[in-house]
Amino acid sequence: MVQARIDFLGSGHFRPLADALSTAAAEFAVERPVVLDVxxxxxxxxxxxxERVNARAAVALDISKFALRRAARLLPDALCLVWDVWRPLPLGEASVDLALNVFAPRNAPEFARVCRDGATLLVVTPLPRHLQEIAEGARLLDIRPGKDNDVAASMADGFETIESRTVEFQMALSPAxxxxVAAMGPAGHHSAPSEAGFSTPASSVTAAFTLQVFRRRIREVSKT
Ligand SMILES: C[S@@+](CC[C@H](N)C(=O)[O-])C[C@H]1O[C@@H](n2cnc3c(N)ncnc32)[C@H](O)[C@@H]1O
Structure with missing residues (x-):
């Protein structure tokens, strides 16, 4: 499924989301941040x-070695580590200025540990209308409403919510x-694309996401 992701992202259909993420990063992060993508x-x-924020250092974590091999080729100067997000992250406390989480699992306590006070966390989740025109034909899983609220609640101990933005655009998609897009998620899929029974181009397909901006709360100084 990594190849499906490579091919789809390579087609540029999600470029507006990459632009929205980069714009938010430039707006909220400190200059020359250390960036982590979980x-x-x-x-x-x-x-x-x-590239947009002229990062001082970049770290990519993912459990898939196949995906990360590709990331390492795209980001030769970055640290790309095969890592399970549910383990303690391989980064020091308060070492990250800008954290990204795009359609991926979130370990809130670990995000809070590795982010320095005031650091920016950007989280992208799909909205229920994401890919709605092809959801049935491609047998995509339903996207639960209120995902953004769940994310904010799960982050609340370590992060305050600064802003929530809707990123929405239309895509003209070929059958391929x-x-x-069905094979790569984020909506998920029940069967291989070849079994899913879609063969006609979808002229206008909705891409719809929530981009949440969080700020790491200031740590309390322990009085001992
Ligand atoms: C829908 S993909 C999103 C990938 C990337 N953020 C993007 O949008 O192109 C979800 C990613 O989370 C990774 N993932 C799933 N479970 C994980 C875990 N426990 N630890 C680290 N990464 C995980 C998958 O390997 C996959 O690359």
């Missing part, structure tokens, strides 16, 4: 953000694009 996949979004 669940970085093939590194597509980290590459876009890193539909197969790739």
């Amino acid at each position: 669940g970085a996949g093939t590194g597509y979004y980290l590459a876009a953000v890193r 694009d539909v197969g790739n």
